[in-house]
Amino acid sequence: MSKAAKLFKAIRLLVRQPSLLNHVIDTDDNWRRYVDKRYQLASGLPVVHLADITGATAGHVPVFAFLDGGSLPTDHFLLINLAANIKECKYFEIGTWRGESVANVALHATHCTTLNLSDDQMRHAGMNKDYINLIGFFSKHLPNVTHLRGNTSDFDFAGLNQKYDLIFIDGDHHHEMVKNDTQKVFAHLVHDRTIVVWHDYAHNPETPRFDVFAGILDGLPEHLHQNLYHAGNTLSAVYSPLRYKTHVLQNPVLPDHYFNVGLTITPVQPLKSQ
Secondary structure, three states: OOHHHHHHHHHHHHHHOHHHHHHHHOOHHHHHHHHHHHHOOOOOOOEEOHHHHHOOOOOOOOOOOOOOOOOOHHHHHHHHHHHHOOOOOEEEEEOOOOOHHHHHHOOOOOEEEEEEOOHHHHHHOOOOHHHHHOOOOOOOOOOOEEEEEOOOOOOOOHHHOOOEEEEEEOOOOOHHHHHHHHHHHHHHOEEEEEEEEEOOOEEEOOEEOHHHHHHHHHHOOHHHHHHEEEEOOOOOEEEOOOOOOOEOOOOOOOOOOOOOOOOOOOOOOOOOOO
């Protein structure tokens, strides 16, 4: 097919379905240029070694399903050890999914709160019954976890009347929603020692995801950008009031450490009939 024919076909598709234009505009490369022009961060955030930001070189991730839509083991390691370092940690997260993250953190936190769309909101968004029934699968019976329902676009964060020590933002990953969630978390839920973690800041540990990155930067007051880091070997960005030794992200990365990983398969106990 000639270039002219391809162009004509593309124009016909856009006329029939204008929403396809979003896929042309909303590309990672365009977001990278946006981040570079506005914030001069085209290489991504400075990287801090996972051991430096967690203070741990070994640990255990008790709940990990190895299924779609979850975090990396290193992301869980990050959250677990950040929580373990905070006395009587109060944890808040946006985006529950199967409840792996909050189930792992709950072992080290005094109390955890997780916010997810309601069943009706998920049905309206086209999610099927099987997906909806899995929300909070690993966390819904934990005594120190509160499950809230609502959309962060109109949820009353101020009404919680609570500040949290560790916050995990892992909801809708479109730019505007990442910006929304970031703004509201910092407006209502943080104190001067709060640590905030954003999941899926990166496509993989070597490659930033610039639409999410732009949402973080646009939602966070600029004077706090100096406290943003990419936690090495994870998909996560971290805001911390502490300062760390960092290095520039390279792609491909020349490893200066590796991980010794052990696995134990643990059957899920059958749920008691209600």
